Amino acid sequence: MRDKVTLAEKFAQLPEAYQPAIVGYMNDYKLVVVAIQGEFVWHKHDETDELFLVVKGRLTIQFRDRDVVLEPGELFVVPRGVEHCPKADEDALVVMVEPKGTVNTGDRPGERTAELRELADEV
Amino acid sequence: MRDKVTLAEKFAQLPEAYQPAIVGYMNDYKLVVVAIQGEFVWHKHDETDELFLVVKGRLTIQFRDRDVVLEPGELFVVPRGVEHCPKADEDALVVMVEPKGTVNTGDRPGERTAELRELADEV
Numbered sequence: 001m002r003d004k005v006t007l008a009e010k011f012a013q014l015p016e017a018y019q020p021a022i023v024g025y026m027n028d029y030k031l032v033v034v035a036i037q038g039e040f041v042w043h044k045h046d047e048t049d050e051l052f053l054v055v056k057g058r059l060t061i062q063f064r065d066r067d068v069v070l071e072p073g074e075l076f077v078v079p080r081g082v083e084h085c086p087k088a089d090e091d092a093l094v095v096m097v098e099p100k101g102t103v104n105t106g107d108r109p110g111e112r113t114a115e116l117r118e119l120a121d122e123v
Numbered sequence: 124m125r126d127k128v129t130l131a132e133k134f135a136q137l138p139e140a141y142q143p144a145i146v147g148y149m150n151d152y153k154l155v156v157v158a159i160q161g162e163f164v165w166h167k168h169d170e171t172d173e174l175f176l177v178v179k180g181r182l183t184i185q186f187r188d189r190d191v192v193l194e195p196g197e198l199f200v201v202p203r204g205v206e207h208c209p210k211a212d213e214d215a216l217v218v219m220v221e222p223k224g225t226v227n228t229g230d231r232p233g234e235r236t237a238e239l240r241e242l243a244d245e246v
Contacts, residue, residue: 004191004199026172026200026220029152049149051220053176055196068127073178076127077149097149097174097220 003121007033007055010119011093018112020096020104021119032096032116034104039087043106050078050098057092061085126244130156130178133242134216141235143219143227144242155219155239157227162210166229173201173221180215184208 005023010033014021017037024031036059052061053075061068061076062085068076070092078084105113128146133156137144140160147154159182175184176198184191184199185208191199201207228236 001202001205002200004193004197007196007198024198024200026174027203027222031174031198031200051149051154053218070127073130074127075130075147075154077125077147077154079124080150082124095176099150 001122005031005120007093007095011035011055013119017091018104018114019117020114021117024120025100026097028100029097030100030102030116031120032098033119034094034096036086036088036092036094037090040085041105041108041110041112042083042085043108044081044083045078045098045102045106046081048099048102049080050102051096052076052078052086053095053097055093055095057088057090059092059094060087062087124245128154128243130216130218134158134178136242140214141227141237142240143237144240147243148223149220151223152220153223153225153239154243155221156242157217157219159209159211159215159217160213163208164228164231164233164235165206165208166231167204167206168201168221168225168229169204171222171225172203173225174219175199175201175209176218176220178216178218180211180213182215182217183210185210 020034143157
């Protein structure tokens with residue numbers, strides 16, 4: 001069985017913004033922590049919705065027709081196939097839940113495409 | 124598209140402990156908020172893992188061989204097929220993620236089996 005996850009400990013291990021890490025698994029989903037600072041890239045995931053839960057800071061998820069602004073304790077599910085671009089003026093700490101194979105840049109692979117590090121602990 | 128979810132607002136709408144409510148969906152999963160107070164029933168889910176994230180209070184997930192104690196900002200994934208029994212001395216506010224069809228009492232239907240109310244908003 002895996003150990004519990006203390007989010008603050010995991011966030012403290014993140015090396016830099018937009019370098020996500022896996023902290024656990026649920027069925028065929030991964031639980032990811034990521035620090036967001038500045039603007040990411042516009043992209044979409046045709047195969048899956050994507051859950052964002054903000055733990056610290058303020059995250060803006062830009063859509064083509066509006067912005068969704070999330071404060072700590074707020075979550076949003078980006079529907080599959082919808083173009084979006086996360087941004088944060090100051091460091092935002094975010095938990096994401098999405099299928100294991102999901103690539104952070106979706107349909108827009110490039111220099112922001114991340115290899116996820118593994119921070120999930122066994123007990 | 125659904126609206127963002129402010130967890131504090133959803134928790135405030137819960138009528139009583141162990142009456143979970145759906146606040147959103149991600150693919151074929153439901154996002155659930157629940158207040159936990161006292162001891163639930165021992166049960167397991169043979170078909171799915173189950174994610175618990177504590178937002179307020181302290182949640183103890185009892186297993187047959189150990190307890191896992193979660194404080195705010197801590198999460199745990201109960202593996203499928205593993206008997207567990209949540210409890211909390213004072214109100215614990217918890218977010219859960221699990222497949223849409225998951226029954227709260229798993230293999231132990233009874234008086235604690237809940238019909239989930241719907242608190243997910245469209246915009």
